[in-house]
Amino acid sequence: MKIYNTMSRSKEEFVPIKPGKVKLYACGPTVYNYFHIGNARAFLFFDVVRRYFEFRGMEVTYVQNITDIDDKIIAQAIEEGIPFSEVAAKYTFAFLEDAKRLGLKAPHFQPRATGVMPEIIALIHALQKSGHAYEADGDVYFATASISQYGSLSGKKVEEQLAGARVAENTKKRNAADFTLWKRAKAGEPEWDSPWGKGRPGWHSECVVMSRQYLGETFDIHGGGVDLVFPHHENEQAQAYALTGKPLANYWMHNGFLNIEGEKMSKSLNNFFTAREILAEYDAEVIRFFFLSKHYRSPIDFNRELIAESARALKNFHAAFKSVDFLQVQDSPSIGGYESAEREFNEAMDDDFNTAKAIAVLFELAHQAKSAELPMPERIAAAHMLYHLGGALGFFQSLEEPAQDINHLTEDLINLIISYRVSARTEKNWALSDKIRDDLKALGVILSDTKEGCTWTVET
């Protein structure tokens, strides 16, 4: 399979370090707030990467960090008037909750920065001893000039950067591109003891520590949003090179940004949505479909009309399952016959995770499953394959009807009212039967007259 490697700016054949195994690391959230819908794209995409490798029989080790000490957390703590650790705990919990609701499979390891503090300090210390880092007034900086590879990931030449860039003047740095490894604590800020006095780590060291701890010195894939290429990943990589001379990861994958109505999402533009609020409005599966319907490296525009369109498109799959009564036949053995669809699906996914193309295969299968011209066993086989392949993308996690918040009495009453309507229809009293239908609709109960009789669903 081919993966676009940010390092080489081209698609490369993916060769894992150990055949059959994939060591995957993706940057997780900084827990200073509920994560937003743009974060959700990244989390969801790497969830699909993980699922697809597993689908193809690879043994995946997936690590995602949680940054629970950071300037933004401190700022939020001041704003909420609670200790920083409470902010971190609150939003870590919220993250785990929302991730689950989004249908993300839990990573194998989810280490937190504060849980590896001694290791981070040891890393910085090692960098200092080998001359790649220097202390200045309680802060420690990484000397970017000390390694030749600096800039290789992001393609930036440090000297050329400085001309027009808005680099804050920091006289403690030897070089404007040098980045903070350790930050001296100001009064009242969270602090840890270190060889350089009390302080906290910079952002870029934790991922180096955690990834190497769980995945080894060099691992297969490191991922995150494009904005992390520089400086975060460049700086992670620099530390790894300084430490061992070896790359941190062989493949760097970066998902594109999410825009709102063509504009960047930001709090100042007031177009900021948390995943939590979107999940309150739309099904997790709809959000998943929305993201996967476009290639992961392209920017994606988010707006409600597009989400609604995704919801309509997704109905095709559920209609397909319904048409063969898949819940009843789910456990029956599939007769096969749709191996070519699986081949097509795999080809699409093998080409740098072309989920949009893979989804087209799913629609073909849905079409087959619904086709009244095909014999039922064949339709069921198509539905089985649809379920199988959709699962590789994380779809159809709950095929069952969503639990309706209705008690037995209500249910009986609705059925009673319907029975009166059936009588009215038998008498061709259309005025009354339509009124009953309209009135129930106003209450959120949708009636449908089908060949099998009148069925009802509750509008969600």
Add this chain to the structure above:
RNA sequence: GGCGACAUAGCCAAGCGGUAAGGCAGAGGUUUGCAAAACCUUCAUCCCCCGGUUCAAAUCCGGGUGUCGCCUCCA
């Protein structure tokens, strides 16, 4: 100033040298008392513009135009 991405039907979106996938919407039909749902059929002579390479280009090259991103915390 430096680096990079993208421009395909009303909308979303694949395609990456061999003659335009798929979805939404629309149109027509089947079904229906009507409605909804469902199913079937249909829907780009053409891929931002101008040159070039080639037997052949949406796909490659050069030049424009436009949109967006990164270089500062950020998925």
